[in-house]
Amino acid sequence: MKILELQKELQQLVIEAMGMLYIPGFRFVPTKKNRRRKELDRKITSMLKTIVDTKESMIRTGKTREDDLLGLLLQFNNENNSLNNINNSQMTKEDIIEECKQFYLAGHETTSSLLTWTLIVLAIHQDWQERARQEVLTVVREKNPDAEAISHLKIVTMILNEVLRLYPPVIALYKRAYKECKIGDLYIPAGLDLTLPIMLINRDTELWGDDAEEFKPERFAEGISHACKDPTQMAFMPFGWGPRTCIGQNFSMIEAKVALSMILKKFSFRLSPTYAHAPYTVMTLQPQHGAQIMFHPLN
Numbered sequence: 001m002k003i004l005e006l007q008k009e010l011q012q013l014v015i016e017a018m019g020m021l022y023i024p025g026f027r028f029v030p031t032k033k034n035r036r037r038k039e040l041d042r043k044i045t046s047m048l049k050t051i052v053d054t055k056e057s058m059i060r061t062g063k064t065r066e067d068d069l070l071g072l073l074l075q076f077n078n079e080n081n082s083l084n085n086i087n088n089s090q091m092t093k094e095d096i097i098e099e100c101k102q103f104y105l106a107g108h109e110t111t112s113s114l115l116t117w118t119l120i121v122l123a124i125h126q127d128w129q130e131r132a133r134q135e136v137l138t139v140v141r142e143k144n145p146d147a148e149a150i151s152h153l154k155i156v157t158m159i160l161n162e163v164l165r166l167y168p169p170v171i172a173l174y175k176r177a178y179k180e181c182k183i184g185d186l187y188i189p190a191g192l193d194l195t196l197p198i199m200l201i202n203r204d205t206e207l208w209g210d211d212a213e214e215f216k217p218e219r220f221a222e223g224i225s226h227a228c229k230d231p232t233q234m235a236f237m238p239f240g241w242g243p244r245t246c247i248g249q250n251f252s253m254i255e256a257k258v259a260l261s262m263i264l265k266k267f268s269f270r271l272s273p274t275y276a277h278a279p280y281t282v283m284t285l286q287p288q289h290g291a292q293i294m295f296h297p298l299n
């Protein structure tokens with residue numbers, strides 16, 4: 001939890017710095033904020049190093065299994081040689097710590113953004129909230145949602161996809177062409193920086209129809225490939241696409257379905273009158289003034 005808190009603070013400072021006029025070398029000037037950024041990074045790295053060292057020694061003494069992500073990364077390295085004595089295919093301990101940072105950041109904020117917007121949207125669209133609840137009560141019933149039940153949640157999947165379309169946690173992808181290429185009629189020279197504006201694409205009326213701005217989960221009734229007006233267009237990519245597509249895509253959808261099912265089974269919810277709709281980005285898309293939702297326990 002502490003790591004997530006520190007990362008959140010660091011994220012705010014980085015976003016602030018990115019919004020400022022770019023002066024080469026300014027980030028090395030020891031201003032109060034620059035010093036705090038460095039300190040946060042040092043703290044996060046040191047906490048992760050303790051976790052990695054502890055895990056490494058527990059694996060060595062047989063006190064823990066190796067089948068979680070960190071265990072697998074360490075196992076991969078141990079099979080090759082010891083850490084810090086690397087060949088080309090190995091990772092250093094620093095690499096592993098950086099991977100951990102990436103997973104904390106990429107795995108936490110994104111799914112929580114998806115769940116937050118889903119609750120907001122379902123608090124507004126009571127009809128879809130009720131349809132989702134009825135599906136959960138029929139499919140999941142009394143038990144906790146398991147893999148079998150999750151795979152039968154069609155309405156919930158449609159709702160999550162429609163939320164990912166209207167409120168994608170990652171609103172744009174930034175890529176650099178490493179060699180010149182052509183996409184359709186477009187010539188892309190090597191070294192060009194490209195922005196793929198996911199959120200704008202997701203609301204384009206040419207791709208989604210005149211109702212592109214409306215919440216209509218039924219557009220996903222026949223699956224993702226039929227949701228957009230022209231199925232040949234790559235219009236829906238909240239998790240990116242290609243070799244660098246999101247590694248946590250399936251995991252996050254399962255996580256969101258489990259959490260949403262458990263909430264729908266136990267509570268009905270409405271927007272509080274204090275809620276003000278203002279999507280904005282701090283790395284991920286978030287409601288600027290919070291998500292004030294009133295929950296009522298169901299009998």
Ligand code: HEM
Nearest residue numbers: 106107110111114169170238239240241244246247248252
């Ligand atoms: C709703 C939830 C999520 C969304 C919308 C999301 C979105 C994305 C996007 C757009 C990318 C960039 C893909 C590209 O450049 O083409 C990405 C990459 C990545 N995501 Fe996710 N993500 C989510 C959840 C997760 C979770 C739960 C994890 C980990 C448990 C995760 C781990 C990663 C990692 C490690 C990468 C980098 C992959 C690479 O560069 O090879 N993400 N994600």
